[in-house]
Amino acid sequence: MLETCKRCRYGVEIIRGDYKCEKQEIKIQRDEALYPFRRCAYFVFKNSLIKIKRLHENAEIPRRATPDSAGFDLHSIEDISIAPGDHCPVRTGLAFEIPPGYAMLVYPRSGLAKNYGLTLSNAVGVVDSDYRGEVVVLLHNTGKHSLSLQAGDRVAQAVIHRLPDIELVECEELSETQRGKSGFGSTGL
Numbered sequence: 001m002l003e004t005c006k007r008c009r010y011g012v013e014i015i016r017g018d019y020k021c022e023k024q025e026i027k028i029q030r031d032e033a034l035y036p037f038r039r040c041a042y043f044v045f046k047n048s049l050i051k052i053k054r055l056h057e058n059a060e061i062p063r064r065a066t067p068d069s070a071g072f073d074l075h076s077i078e079d080i081s082i083a084p085g086d087h088c089p090v091r092t093g094l095a096f097e098i099p100p101g102y103a104m105l106v107y108p109r110s111g112l113a114k115n116y117g118l119t120l121s122n123a124v125g126v127v128d129s130d131y132r133g134e135v136v137v138l139l140h141n142t143g144k145h146s147l148s149l150q151a152g153d154r155v156a157q158a159v160i161h162r163l164p165d166i167e168l169v170e171c172e173e174l175s176e177t178q179r180g181k182s183g184f185g186s187t188g189l
């Protein structure tokens, strides 16, 4: 069901959940909701939804470890063993529909990094909103020992980020600042 906000030009798709528009004092039934990611400055959303598609029977839907955790833990769908120094792409068995204007960033889990030196080959994985393929975690064993993980183990965490609405523009001059061109330790260590 698609509706158009009366105060702005963006259409909004109703799926489910709670929402309210503070400016217009509109309320919609609890089991309906505006698809939360259309850009509309007037709507305040709860229960924002991101679609996840299971691509493999072993895939586990990511969950927050605690209600206020920033990240959703990503699980491996396969048993893996990573030798010291090796890199290993790990399947999650999941595809995501990240809304336009958002990105899902994949970060290492601190416990695995501290205890085993397990981090990500790409430091941070960037999942674009137009990507519909399987999310793969690129593990890197920087530790001294081989590491075995089993299907279902949590290998990384994903955080959804809202992106600023910007474009890049080429120009002849940049504004002056106190720092200017000084960089890389110019303020001291």
Ligand SMILES: O=c1ccn([C@H]2C[C@H](O)[C@@H](COP(=O)(O)OP(=O)(O)OP(=O)(O)O)O2)c(=O)[nH]1
Pocket (backbone or CB within 6 Å): 106, 122, 124, 125, 126, 127, 128, 129, 131, 134, 135, 136, 137, 138
């Ligand atoms: O850790 C990651 C990083 C990326 N991706 C997926 C989602 C992302 O949208 C796509 C492309 O990633 P990225 O843009 O980082 O890769 P690239 O090497 O720049 O390739 P491309 O030319 O496809 O953008 O791969 C993952 O599954 N895991």
